[in-house]
Amino acid sequence: MKSRTITRTIKDPKLLGPFIAPRNEDEYDTAVEVLNQLVDEIGDHPEDPRYRLIETLSALVEVYDAEHRRMPDVSGIDVLRFLIEQHDLNQADLPEVGTQSVVSEVLSGRRQLNVRQIQELAARFGVNAGAFLGPPHPRPENRPKRALRSFP
Numbered sequence: 001m002k003s004r005t006i007t008r009t010i011k012d013p014k015l016l017g018p019f020i021a022p023r024n025e026d027e028y029d030t031a032v033e034v035l036n037q038l039v040d041e042i043g044d045h046p047e048d049p050r051y052r053l054i055e056t057l058s059a060l061v062e063v064y065d066a067e068h069r070r071m072p073d074v075s076g077i078d079v080l081r082f083l084i085e086q087h088d089l090n091q092a093d094l095p096e097v098g099t100q101s102v103v104s105e106v107l108s109g110r111r112q113l114n115v116r117q118i119q120e121l122a123a124r125f126g127v128n129a130g131a132f133l134g135p136p137h138p139r140p141e142n143r144p145k146r147a148l149r150s151f152p
Contacts, residue, residue, distance in 0.1 A: 020060075021063065028061070031057055031060055031061055031064075034057060035057040035058065038050065038053055038054050038057065039054060076131070076132035077109060078134065079127075079132055080097075080113075081107065083125050091103040094121075096121050097113070097117050098117070113132055118132045
């Protein structure tokens, strides 16, 4: 495509703002807003010609996120606690993990989630299974012990 054609096609470059790599928070917010609108309007219909815009904006947003929005290091247990709180659940409400006592052991760090539990939790809460694979908390027996004071 010749530059004259591009110039005629893009009369107002500001209109392309959301489709250009975001360089700051305002541009990022605009890109995310447009992406959400497109997803709401188009949904998961790859046959729609506008679907490629979703793919492009998703890639741009993902790159910005990776460069500017570092995710905190949280354990899978922290993620599970957060989801329990956000969904107003208690330990008995998690049959994906097991009985209430098994959930208690997982949340206290005495037991780790297994692959089946992680897959079922990811499906239930609509999150990536990797969310439950964060760095582990130290097991109770590996936590630093307090020094005992000796009395004279």
